[in-house]
Amino acid sequence: MAKTNPKVTARKKRVQRIRVKIFGTTERPRMSVYRSNKHIYVQIIDDMQHKTLVAMSTEDKNFDCTELNGKCEQAKRIGLLIAEKAKIAGIEKVVFDRGGYIYHGRVKALSEGAREGGLQF
Template sequence: MGSKTNPSVVARLKRKRRIRRKVHGTPERPRLTVYKSLKHIYAQIIDDTRGVTLAAASTLSPEFKALGPVEGKVGAAEKVGQIVAKKALDRGVTKVVFDRNGFIYHGRIRAVADGARAAGLEF
């Protein structure tokens, strides 16, 4: 990290490292991780013991685009949570651990979690 790096990004990455010391995805409870950029939101379910992504969804995925127009970024985040949860349930995953990736549990991050819970994932 250079001296010209954005301080808020540096702080988020610090929080991320602190969280990831404790949060680890197993085959029984894989990790649901969320990343948000200014325009898009991404969610994936990862088994860290094998290093495999079991399910993924984002605002760029074809399943999301097939839904048609969505109301705002928070609404889009909730739909992404529902899509990733449906994919996980199809793969037989019912329980996950939530990794907020250093972001504050608020707004779009919370919407992904709420959407995944509403679609049937437990965490």
């Protein structure tokens, strides 16, 4: 049996606990966040139809981070861009799923950027 990093297994347990309580519907889809060491990813998911409606990350081709200093500023810009894409798709209200991460730093910056962009959660 392979050894697993205890931080990774603890986060997976937190994600499972959160997913029991948080569920995205067609009227109010789930905004899911994944954070790696270098990048941040966000998806707006309709759990009823099992489809990703909108997605954005710092690895996208149309995301330019040359003038941004630091990962928190990049996360905030991603929040603004996901809000723009969501408005185009007709989404105004979402349920925020922090993905088992602490609501601090890049996750908080992303959510604040999405709120500034016009998403409600």
